[in-house]
Structures are given as structure tokens and as C-alpha cells.
Amino acid sequence: MIKTNNYISPDIKGKYGKYGGKYVPETLINALEELEALYKKVKDEESFIAELNDLQKNYNGRQTPLTYAERLTKHYGKAKIYLKREDLCHTGAHKLNNTLGQILLARRLGKKRIIAETGAGQHGVATATVCAKFGLKCEIYMGETDIERQKMNVFRMKMLGAEVRPVSSGSKTLKDATNEAIRDWVANVKDTYYIIGSVVGPHPYPMIVRDFQSVIGNETYTQMLEHEGRLPDYILACVGGGSNAMGMFYRFLEEDVKLIGVEAAGLGLQSDKHCASLTLGSDGIFQGMRTYVLQNEDGQINEVYSVSAGLDYPGVGPEHSFLKDSEKVSYVSVTDDEALKATVDLSRFEGILPALESAHAVAYLEHLMPKTNRSQIVVVNISGRGDKDLNTIIKYTEEKL
Amino acid sequence: MRLCDHISEINKKDEKALSVFLTAGFPEAKNFSDLAISILDSGADLLELGIPFSDPLADGPVIQNSSLIALENKVNIKKVFEYTSAIKQKADKPIVLMGYANPIVHYGVENFFSDALNAGANGVIIPDVPIDEYDSFYGCGSKGLDTIMLTTPYSTEERIQKADELSSGFIYCVSVYGTTGERVNFSEETIEVLSKTKSIIKKNKMLIGFGISSAESIKSIAPVCDGVIVGSAVIKRLFEYREDKNLSKVTSYISSLKEACIKS
Numbered sequence: 001m002i003k004t005n006n007y008i009s010p011d012i013k014g015k016y017g018k019y020g021g022k023y024v025p026e027t028l029i030n031a032l033e034e035l036e037a038l039y040k041k042v043k044d045e046e047s048f049i050a051e052l053n054d055l056q057k058n059y060n061g062r063q064t065p066l067t068y069a070e071r072l073t074k075h076y077g078k079a080k081i082y083l084k085r086e087d088l089c090h091t092g093a094h095k096l097n098n099t100l101g102q103i104l105l106a107r108r109l110g111k112k113r114i115i116a117e118t119g120a121g122q123h124g125v126a127t128a129t130v131c132a133k134f135g136l137k138c139e140i141y142m143g144e145t146d147i148e149r150q151k152m153n154v155f156r157m158k159m160l161g162a163e164v165r166p167v168s169s170g171s172k173t174l175k176d177a178t179n180e181a182i183r184d185w186v187a188n189v190k191d192t193y194y195i196i197g198s199v200v201g202p203h204p205y206p207m208i209v210r211d212f213q214s215v216i217g218n219e220t221y222t223q224m225l226e227h228e229g230r231l232p233d234y235i236l237a238c239v240g241g242g243s244n245a246m247g248m249f250y251r252f253l254e255e256d257v258k259l260i261g262v263e264a265a266g267l268g269l270q271s272d273k274h275c276a277s278l279t280l281g282s283d284g285i286f287q288g289m290r291t292y293v294l295q296n297e298d299g300q301i302n303e304v305y306s307v308s309a310g311l312d313y314p315g316v317g318p319e320h321s322f323l324k325d326s327e328k329v330s331y332v333s334v335t336d337d338e339a340l341k342a343t344v345d346l347s348r349f350e351g352i353l354p355a356l357e358s359a360h361a362v363a364y365l366e367h368l369m370p371k372t373n374r375s376q377i378v379v380v381n382i383s384g385r386g387d388k389d390l391n392t393i394i395k396y397t398e399e400k401l
Numbered sequence: 402m403r404l405c406d407h408i409s410e411i412n413k414k415d416e417k418a419l420s421v422f423l424t425a426g427f428p429e430a431k432n433f434s435d436l437a438i439s440i441l442d443s444g445a446d447l448l449e450l451g452i453p454f455s456d457p458l459a460d461g462p463v464i465q466n467s468s469l470i471a472l473e474n475k476v477n478i479k480k481v482f483e484y485t486s487a488i489k490q491k492a493d494k495p496i497v498l499m500g501y502a503n504p505i506v507h508y509g510v511e512n513f514f515s516d517a518l519n520a521g522a523n524g525v526i527i528p529d530v531p532i533d534e535y536d537s538f539y540g541c542g543s544k545g546l547d548t549i550m551l552t553t554p555y556s557t558e559e560r561i562q563k564a565d566e567l568s569s570g571f572i573y574c575v576s577v578y579g580t581t582g583e584r585v586n587f588s589e590e591t592i593e594v595l596s597k598t599k600s601i602i603k604k605n606k607m608l609i610g611f612g613i614s615s616a617e618s619i620k621s622i623a624p625v626c627d628g629v630i631v632g633s634a635v636i637k638r639l640f641e642y643r644e645d646k647n648l649s650k651v652t653s654y655i656s657s658l659k660e661a662c663i664k665s
Contacts, residue, residue: 024458026575
């Protein structure tokens, strides 16, 4: 669908270097091959592109603005800061970019039932939304811990007609919801389409989700040239599974732009309460892909933590693992405290309440800005808005007071 | 004796092979080897020893829960090898290790194969390494350990042939769509698919797993296989044993399964 430049990945086996692949039970192989064949066929088809573009524009509200953050820029007195406003997408985050694309694939495959996993609930809402729009049955797997901290989104999914299936295994968060969704898919693969919410899982999912999200970077590229007549020096995006970052970075991989992915350091990298898979994880095989994983000395997957439910995942998209090893992207991390401070800062300086996930990218400005100068430009991807996080923010602020 | 020869010996007696799955270190880490030996003595022909994993994608709730308890019991790959040697010393029957890819990768794939062989294991099943990833995973060679690939009702003829080519020992034929767990009956459609799979497999023995829990279910599929694998149904009974400490219920259950393998 989107051709950028010389950077081509994955290879024919779905590998990004040594990462990625299809590490799944045999039962799923047919469905993955069927999906891959369909995607290869339709991605360049005019009718498919036209249908998706129409939905992106007239339903999702694209293109999203690239906003100059004037007061935040003055505050630092260094590089100019622009914000890519995925928070203005329908349903409040970049997630709909992907679910719109995948629901069209599901329809072409003739599947009647849609399942998905969700962490923060944003992907669940985005999936429930497209299912409502196209009249398809929708079931969302969500960890019990996440259900507790994202009540609003749970209610929204139910409003949209989706069934929310609580997951009580393991850490009761995104990783466990994903396991359950995969098990459901293994059992019901005949009539069910699994809409994965991030650039994770077995091939071809990481590629498909990246392609659907790359609208973020493609728009940013054009808008940057319109605003400034040149490309930015730095681009920041938060990384959990990594779909907003992958969608933003993809267009810029061969350009002279420093790309920085910001992971969640939770209560600190020294504590075991974080989910910085690229920063502190190691090579592993998890949920269908080879990638960086947070694991113990026996190769068991760790229970991870972040104040932000959308980043709370022990793995990461395989392409990020490849981009880390090949040093095309730098990966850093910020703590819960830094992210919460950034949430308040962006609200007060710009009147924009970012999602806690996106606030991680904003928070890294504190580290980056002192190294920049006035002639430079920084773009921050605001992957979603923070309305869904108000409960968490209130609780956190009260605890701190 | 290699796995396929062992199964052939059983088939020659006009019997189907009974493979029993146990999660290593469940219900208890202590005395687990004795438990496994009792199971083998009561009629199991092969032991499939599950290496516990935190995220067992191909397993239903019963095996998942046993896996978590085994992890709480601090069972890791090293411990599984200790069990393997201990069992082998007392029971001369094949042991196949079943484990998910990640703990094995973390242990080191090559070391895993050598150490497994040294411990006395005969084969290995890795449910999340399909034939597409065979080269990337088994590239270093399995050191004489049998590698067992899986087929499902969805596998195309081409994939079944490929699985047959890459496997040694036997093919693990998944009977139904879904994760591991007990099911009531096998439909005629299922039997037909299994029979077709059997006709495609040339080189290997074919054992059917997933959903088998009773003498009746064994009898219904016996004509289309060389043996059966029973997992969740045994683990479920071990959960009961964990409470009532009555092992004879478990061993007589195993005996009844073996009886069905003989008479069918």
C-alpha cells in the first residue's frame, strides 16, 4: 500500500532480520496464509485503497493536524516542537487507523465474527466501533486489572454492542488478554477474524498493522514540508507494542531524522515494575513472534507494569527489535512520574490532554530539549487523548498530595 | 530403542500406543518421578513430559493451571531433565519432552537437545514451532532426538507431507480445532479428516491428541491411528488426586484407557 524508500521489510518469511516470523500452533497457519494472500492482493488495489481512504477521511476524521506547540516551544527555548494529533482521530486514538483497514480485510474474507484483545481499551473501542459500523459480531478480551482501571472504555465497548470478556489468568493485563484471544482464534478460526491491535503477533500482522498505521508518518512528512519546508530533526513516539511509533517512523526510516521510541520505565528501571522490553528485555519467542521480551532466567515471561495500561506489555513489535539492533531508531524510557508530569504540562501549556501512553513521548522532551537548538525541529506523536485516563490521574494525584 | 520402533512393537501386538501427558512437577515437585512411574506401570506406553511455561498458547485452562502450579513449584528445564533421568532409571519406556519455544531458546537450543538426550529423552514436541520455522529452530540439528511435528484438521496435503518429512518418531495429529481439553465425542467428519491424514503420512507413525478422555473416544478413533495421546483428562484427575491423595483412581483410569487401546 505505501511504498517509502529503500528500506524493505519483512522478508518473504515475515522476518525482520532474525525477528518476527510465525511461531504459532499449526492450527493458525492456514488462517495466517489466507490473510497474507488476501492482503498482498488487495493492498495495491484501487478499490481497496479508495474505500479505506474514504473511511479514513469521512469516518475517522483524517488527516489529523500537525500542531505547532508554541508555548511549549517557548518554555524550553530550544527547538521548535510540533505535535501530530492522533488524539483527534475518531474514538480518541490512532487505533482506528488500523481497525478500519483490518475490518475491510475481514469483510473480504467473509468472516462474521470479530475478536480482539485490548489493554487500555482503546483498541477494544476502535474494534467495537468498526464492528458496529459494519454490523459484525464483536468480542473483546480484556484483563481484569485493565477492566478495573479503564472502566470508561469498558462501558464504551458495551455501548457499541461488543461483548467484553474478562481475562483472569496471569497478570490479568494485555499479555493475558492476547493469549486468550489467540486461543479463541485457534478454536474458531473458520468463521472468526482476529483484529490484532498493535504491530505484534505472527506474520503478517506486524506488517499489516504497520502499513495501516503508516498514514501517521506519511501525513507528517507532507505536513512538515508544508509548515517548514523541511523534515524534522527528531521524532518522538511512545512504544508499548509499538504501533503508533511504527506508523510514525516507517516513512522516515531512510531519512536524516533521529527517531526515538519511548518505553515505559514504570516505577524505575531498577525496580521490576516496568515494561521497557527493548531497553531491558532479551531475545525471545512470544505470542507468535521472535522479539525482545522481558523474561526471567528460565525464559518465563515476566509480569510487567506501567501506570499506562496501553504500554503494559512484556514484548514489543518485531520490527522495533530489528530497528533497535540495526540502530535505525533509539529506544529510551521514562517513568510513571515523568509521564504524569508531562500529562499536566501539555494540558497547561497547550490545552491538550494526552493519553498516559502518549505522555511518555512528551515526557522525553525534558531529556531531549536541552540538547537541541533553536534552528531544529522536534515532532512528538500524540497517539491518543487522555480523557480515558482521568480516573487514574485523579487517583495518582491524590496519592501524591 | 527409537520411538518409531517402540510404537511399531506395540502395533505388532495389535494394540494402539497410549501416550500420557504429564506437566513436569505437577501436582508436586517432590515425588513427581514416582508419580510418573506409577502412570507408566499402570499401562501408559509413552510419557509426554510438559515443560511448564507462563504463556501456554496451545493449551486449555486445565493444562494452563497445572503449568502455573508447576512454575510455583519452581520447575524449570534443568529440573525436567532430572525427572527424565530418574524416570528412565526405573521404567524402560520412551519419554517425549513437550515445551514451548521460549524457555528452550533461553536455555540454548543446542544445549537443550544435547542435555535432553543425555537425560534419556527420546523426542521433542514444540507446539509453537510449526514447519515454517523448522529451519530457524532446528537448524543446529536435534542431536539424534526425534522431532515431532503437528498436523491439524486444517493442514493441507502439502503441509502434512512436509510434516511427515521433517518428523521422526511420530506425527502428533491434532484431532480438533481449539486448545487442549476434554471433548465429548468425535464427529464422523473428524474421523474422516483423521483417516485422510493417516493416508497421507508415509514415513511416520501417527498419534492423535487433543480431546481424548475416555475408552469410548479411543475406540472411535483407533481404526485411523497408531496411538493416542491423553493430556487434559489425566491432568484433571491429578487435580482431584491433589485433594484426595487417592492415586489408585488415576492409575485405574490409565489402565482403562490402555484396555481400550488393546481391545479396539
